Amino acid sequence: MNAIEIINISKTYKSKTKTITALNNISLEIKEGELFGLIGPDGAGKSSLFRILATVLLPDVGSAKILNYDVIKNFKNIRKLIGYMPGRFSLYQDLSVEENLKFFATIFETTIEENYDLISDIYKQIEPFKNRRAGKLSGGMKQKLALSCALIHKPKILLLDEPTTGVDPVSRKEFWEILKKLKSQGITILVSTPYMDEANLCDRIALIQNGKILDVDLPENIVNKFDKDIFSVASDNMFLLLNDLRNYSHTLSCFAFGDSHHLVIERNKADENLLIQYLSRHKNLSVKKIEPTIEDCFMQMLQSEN
Known part of the structure; x- marks a missing residue:
């Protein structure tokens, strides 16, 4: 019941x-x-x-x-x-x-x-x-x-x-x-x-x-439905980094999450080394592939709604 x-x-x-x-x-x-x-x-x-x-x-x-x-x-x-x-x-x-x-x-x-x-x-x-x-x-x-x-x-x-x-x-x-x-x-x-x-x-x-x-x-199950790749990216200049990430050719979306940015791309479409090379002008750059969270899934659903 x-x-x-x-x-x-x-x-x-x-x-x-x-x-x-x-x-x-x-x-x-x-x-x-x-x-x-x-x-x-x-x-x-x-x-x-x-x-x-x-x-x-x-x-x-x-x-x-x-x-x-x-x-x-x-x-x-x-x-x-x-x-x-x-x-x-x-x-x-x-x-x-x-x-x-x-x-x-x-x-x-x-x-x-x-x-x-x-x-x-x-x-x-x-x-x-x-x-x-x-x-x-x-x-x-x-x-x-x-x-x-x-x-x-x-x-x-x-x-x-x-x-x-x-x-x-x-x-x-x-x-x-x-x-x-x-x-x-x-x-x-x-x-x-x-x-x-x-x-x-x-x-x-x-x-x-x-x-x-x-x-x-x-x-x-909601997390498992997420069919994209996500990278956590950070550097000294987070504002400039966000702008560069949003202009990256493989970017589907990019949002600020705490002290980093979460970059969403099509699965298996981006090479981590090429991404690092693209962002080479940034000091203290950190790029890590991560598992999605509920918040990532929520943000992706909002983007699909729009």
């Missing part, structure tokens, strides 16, 4: 001057017990889709079901089954950690004690600050409190919209360890993120941009 079914959903936002398409005919199926990642940059449509699934936004076209309940007709049933963590910290900042948790437990007619076993590993990390106001917590602590509040009623499905954005790398790693534990307890998790490196932590992923799904598959 699918935990979530999304069928041909579209959503637009209108202002006096323009119409923005947030979602363009989106369809997805997420299996029960799956940790599914929706991967894409800001403005790709992730939050709009999450708000529709959380029954706080209506689609213009299409439908969605959560555990066979329709998000429009059966929204009251769905709200008891899901835990929703919005992209922005949305808890009561003037309430303490403990007061926020008690408040959300009361809304769902339960208590902290009744479901403590589900949140204990998370809550123990913030318990020393239980009397601190939520607005005074660090980013990582806010994240853990928000997740505790989303879990307090033992939901069957977690909707986590960019939960690690703006959080330090250590807290990001800890958070994904928490998600793995929750998945092992049978909770279905749909998580969105702009961080491409987090894609490999999911069972399956959907790549999204401009309100469209580019691909849905296992992370390793």
Whole structure:
């Protein structure tokens, strides 16, 4: 059985001057017990889709079901089954950690004690600050409190919209360890993120941009579909290097990736020695053939779309 079914959903936002398409005919199926990642940059449509699934936004076209309940007709049933963590910290900042948790437990007619076993590993990390106001917590602590509040009623499905954005790398790693534990307890998790490196932590992923799904598959399968060669190239003058790489006769695309440029060429079409010779005017030149990442695949799909 699918935990979530999304069928041909579209959503637009209108202002006096323009119409923005947030979602363009989106369809997805997420299996029960799956940790599914929706991967894409800001403005790709992730939050709009999450708000529709959380029954706080209506689609213009299409439908969605959560555990066979329709998000429009059966929204009251769905709200008891899901835990929703919005992209922005949305808890009561003037309430303490403990007061926020008690408040959300009361809304769902339960208590902290009744479901403590589900949140204990998370809550123990913030318990020393239980009397601190939520607005005074660090980013990582806010994240853990928000997740505790989303879990307090033992939901069957977690909707986590960019939960690690703006959080330090250590807290990001800890958070994904928490998600793995929750998945092992049978909770279905749909998580969105702009961080491409987090894609490999999911069972399956959907790549999204401009309100469209580019691909849905296992992370390793998406990488295996990449049928080009990639070189990581760096030098002292990265701006001049980028210009030369984009003018190289075999270049399909070239983008900045961290402290290097990723050069994409047709498979077996470029000789590494000839590439080095072409770039000989650059000082401290480094040229390495590398394996593609999810980000490389995403960039290539965007170029194909255009």
